[in-house]
Amino acid sequence: MNNGKDVRSYKAQKVIDxxxxxxxxxxxxxxxxxxxxxxxxxxxxxxxxxxxDPTYAPAYKADLIRKLFKHHYDWTGKVFPKWxxxxxxxxxxxxEELKDTVFGKCTNCRRCTINCPMGVDLxxxxxxxxxxxxxxxxxxxxxxxxxxxxxEIGNQMGVLKEDFIGTIEWQEEELQEEMQDPTAKxxxxxMNADIVYTVNPREVKHDPRSILDAAKIFYMAGENYTMxxxxxxxxxxxxxxxxxxxxGAVAARVYDNVRELKGKKLVxxxxxxxxxxxxxxxxxxxxxDIEFEAESSVITMLRYIKxxxxxxxxxxxxxxxxxxxxxxxxxSCGLTEEPRELLSLVVExxxxxxxxxxxxxxxxxxxxxxxxxxxxxRRLKSGKVKAEQLSATGAKVVVTSCHNCVDGxxxxxxxxxxxxxxxxxxxxxxxxxxxxxxxxxxxxKYAGEEAVTA
Amino acid sequence: xxxxLHFSEHTLQEIALVFMATVYFLRIKWFLKWxxxxxxxxxxxxxxxxxKKGARYSLxxxxxxxxxxxxxxxxxxxxxxVLFHLGVVAAIALSFIIPYGPGLLKSAALVSAxxxxxxxxFIVGIMRIIRRISNPYMRAISxxxxxxxxxxxxxxxxxxxxAASNDISGGEGIMQTFFLLTAFFLMYVPFSKISHxxxxxxxxxxxxxxxxxxxxxxxxxxPAYDTV
Numbered sequence: 001m002n003n004g005k006d007v008r009s010y011k012a013q014k015v016i017d018x019x020x021x022x023x024x025x026x027x028x029x030x031x032x033x034x035x036x037x038x039x040x041x042x043x044x045x046x047x048x049x050x051x052x053d054p055t056y057a058p059a060y061k062a063d064l065i066r067k068l069f070k071h072h073y074d075w076t077g078k079v080f081p082k083w084x085x086x087x088x089x090x091x092x093x094x095x096e097e098l099k100d101t102v103f104g105k106c107t108n109c110r111r112c113t114i115n116c117p118m119g120v121d122l123x124x125x126x127x128x129x130x131x132x133x134x135x136x137x138x139x140x141x142x143x144x145x146x147x148x149x150x151x152e153i154g155n156q157m158g159v160l161k162e163d164f165i166g167t168i169e170w171q172e173e174e175l176q177e178e179m180q181d182p183t184a185k186x187x188x189x190x191m192n193a194d195i196v197y198t199v200n201p202r203e204v205k206h207d208p209r210s211i212l213d214a215a216k217i218f219y220m221a222g223e224n225y226t227m228x229x230x231x232x233x234x235x236x237x238x239x240x241x242x243x244x245x246x247x248g249a250v251a252a253r254v255y256d257n258v259r260e261l262k263g264k265k266l267v268x269x270x271x272x273x274x275x276x277x278x279x280x281x282x283x284x285x286x287x288x289d290i291e292f293e294a295e296s297s298v299i300t301m302l303r304y305i306k307x308x309x310x311x312x313x314x315x316x317x318x319x320x321x322x323x324x325x326x327x328x329x330x331x332s333c334g335l336t337e338e339p340r341e342l343l344s345l346v347v348e349x350x351x352x353x354x355x356x357x358x359x360x361x362x363x364x365x366x367x368x369x370x371x372x373x374x375x376x377x378r379r380l381k382s383g384k385v386k387a388e389q390l391s392a393t394g395a396k397v398v399v400t401s402c403h404n405c406v407d408g409x410x411x412x413x414x415x416x417x418x419x420x421x422x423x424x425x426x427x428x429x430x431x432x433x434x435x436x437x438x439x440x441x442x443x444x445k446y447a448g449e450e451a452v453t454a
Numbered sequence: 455x456x457x458x459l460h461f462s463e464h465t466l467q468e469i470a471l472v473f474m475a476t477v478y479f480l481r482i483k484w485f486l487k488w489x490x491x492x493x494x495x496x497x498x499x500x501x502x503x504x505x506k507k508g509a510r511y512s513l514x515x516x517x518x519x520x521x522x523x524x525x526x527x528x529x530x531x532x533x534x535x536v537l538f539h540l541g542v543v544a545a546i547a548l549s550f551i552i553p554y555g556p557g558l559l560k561s562a563a564l565v566s567a568x569x570x571x572x573x574x575x576f577i578v579g580i581m582r583i584i585r586r587i588s589n590p591y592m593r594a595i596s597x598x599x600x601x602x603x604x605x606x607x608x609x610x611x612x613x614x615x616x617a618a619s620n621d622i623s624g625g626e627g628i629m630q631t632f633f634l635l636t637a638f639f640l641m642y643v644p645f646s647k648i649s650h651x652x653x654x655x656x657x658x659x660x661x662x663x664x665x666x667x668x669x670x671x672x673x674x675x676x677p678a679y680d681t682v
Contacts, residue, residue: 024491026660032485033653036595039524039531047591054594063595075484076645084647085597114673115524117516117535118650119657280668283494290496334499334669337677358673359523 011136012089016072018135022128022244023073030120031069034059040122043115045361046105049382058112061101062122065129095138102129103140104375107366108240109327114358131242139241142371147237150250155233157201165229167204171212178212179219179435186215189261190226195300196263197227198234198254198278200271200403207403213430214269217301220433221309225267231257234268235403236277239328240368244285251282255290266294270424272326272402273366276333296335298401301429302342311434312346320349321428322395324409325360326402339401342425346432351393361385363400365408380415383408387416397421399428459626462633463553470640477644478652485656499669508666512658521673534578541575542607544568545614549636552620552629559620572615579608603646610635 008016023031036059041047046056054060063085070077070086077086089095110123133139134147149158159167165188172186187193197218203210218225231253238247258266268275279294304310323343329335336357344350353360364383369375390398390413398409398420409422455463497504503511511521519525525532548568551558559565583604586592610632617632643649665671 023488025485025488025656026491026664028485028488029653029657029660033650033657035647035650036592036597036600038589038592038595039528041591042527043524052590054591057591057595059595060591080599080645082598083602084599113661114670115522117522117525118654119512119661121657121661279498280495283496284492287494289494294496331670332668334503334665336674337500340677355523357675358670 008088008090009092009095011092011095011138014136015089015095015132016068018132019068019128020073022131023069026121027125027128028069028073030122030125031066032074033118034062034066034116034120035118037117040112040116040120043111044106045109045111045364045385046378046382049384055101056105058106058122061106061126062120064098064101065125092138095133095136098129099133099138099140102126102133103143103367103372104378107327107362107364107369109362109366110331111327111359111362114331127239127242129242130240131244134241134243140372140374142373143237143241143368146368146371147241147243147246150233150237151246154230154253155201155204156235156237157205159201159204159233161229164204164232167208168211168227171208171215174212175215175219178216181219184215184219186211187226189229192262192264193224193226194264195223195225195267196258196261196265197225197267197269197297198232198274199227199269200235200274201233202403202407203269207406210269210424210426213426214297216430216433217304217310217426220435221304223309226261226263228257228261231255234278235271235274236282237368238285239273239277239281240371247277247281248285248287251278252286252288254278255282255286255288258292264292266290266292267297267300268294269297270401270403270426272328273404275335276328280333296329296338296401298335298339298342298425301425302338302345305342305345310429312429312432313434314346314348314432316432317347317428319347319397320351320393320395321347321397321399322351322353322390322393323356324353324363324390324398324400324405325357326400326405327360327362327366329401330360331358335401339399339425342429343399346425346428347399349395351395353389353393353398355389361389363402363405363408364412365404370404370407380411383412383415386412387418390418390420391416395420397423399423399425401425455622456626459622459630459633462630462637466637467549467553467633467640470637474640474644478649481644481649481652485653493664493667495667497667497669501669503666503669503672505663505666508664508671509659509662511672512662512665513655515658534581537571537574538578538582538607539575540571541578541611541614544571544575545610545636548572548614548618549633552617552633556620559618565618565620568618569615572611572618576608576611576615579604579611583608597647599646603642603648606635606639606642607648610639 040058044058050056067085067087070084071081071088077084106126108123108127113121113123146156150156168186176182176184234254236247236250268278275296283290364379369379406422413420515521519532586596613632616628622629662671
């Protein structure tokens, strides 16, 4: 394809052309402002786990994208290309090499971003580069598969509507049994509910217990809520593959269903990228403002305790716990204090992990890394930093508010024999619930209302 | 003072300044033509911050090294950064003081201060050159512009330090070189990474507004809640 670097492949040309459409002033600022000071280098868990290999350095990775911008869109790069390391791509092989970096050497965790003295947001333009490659079909197979499922079936794990409803009904039966209340419901498509509860498909497919736990909490709080039978997937692979169109379509699907059901508030279960995508980035991708409230279930659960809607007993969760901040929750959405406050209410022994909050290290499963099996060994190697961080706490269980992190941490804990369990806040809150005579006052009231309605 | 030194101190500097300002104007115009991405998301986070607060915090982080792990854990690097940039300020000030306010240099204290700042910046510059060449990470990310800009500034600091006394009794060579370097510096800056300060207010403001809206900035170190 490359005839002495003067002929460009179709895909390479498409990547360059599309870059011009994707550049915002914020991204151009980040592409222009780097001074190669190297202060970001140590902030990356890939660098720390691969000492001596500069190809993992954030600034090095950034330059692979930056060189294209300089060559094609920045006139200093056009005038003095070699002087400022401007360059282009000509072959599909070069695009594959770029893919290896933007997908396989970065989880878009944004740790370098908050450590850059200049305010360069590498993660944002790394995501842009992913989107450019996906646009021409160059992406890890797992990313392609998941994105396709989300486009075509409406959720990233390809759960069919019947299977979703079947799982919810199964959990409803479990709820009735546990609460000893045959009228207990997990409502689906209930109109005018105060809360429309959306989840991660992983919960439906691999972890239905967390749906049951959430249902128990809603039940005990006497909440008027519903789950939608469509648009229930609040995760969004558009964040990972850089496809704003996918991101917008998935987010709009969730928003539209909240509107159709005339729900008052959208509550998202514990998922870092889902929360960021649906709560923060979705309105931008979908180019629409959302008129209803949207919050993480962490905040909902915390409010229930504060308002006395549920009672919890922290002695029901014995043992020692630490908390892992999801990058998307903490570094991109500021959700750092509420999970800690909630955790401190449901466990007796909470031990802080260092560094934490916005400075926490990635679980290594961020940026869709869990779906990129070709980079698994690289991911596990980079997990050394996280494993050391976990071990240093001395805790027996790590709590996180992200399904992706649950999987990432479980892998790391197993690989490095850390000897810890992984759980989420919803599980701990449900376990700590104080159920007076199995049915609280609120639950009685709720059951009564349901009976009247029936 | 010879005619050639007078030309270097005045006419050449003025031409270089006009050139730099023109290119900067075009550069900013080019930058602003890019569409500013709209932020539609409702505010997140604890609710005790906002875009303006975030932007102020973001812009001020550079003078608060404890706010970033990268500067907090590398105090020596941060000290180098401070000295290097103080040297830039001192050298730029000197390039205006000598032609337009030479009387100020009768103050031995001012001369000593400028010599100290530019001298320290020169030493830091040498250290930075060594780091950029010897550190494999720095070598991998460096462009010819990075190397040249650093060498140019380090040389400029050396001559600024020597020129601070504004004494040409021993010859005009040092003064002449300082002003020629200054003129070259002014004309080269807009095309090099040295112009990073032009983008700093933009990048940090955009980042701060976004992170302020999301409750990330100001970064939290201690609990911001009262346990029930």
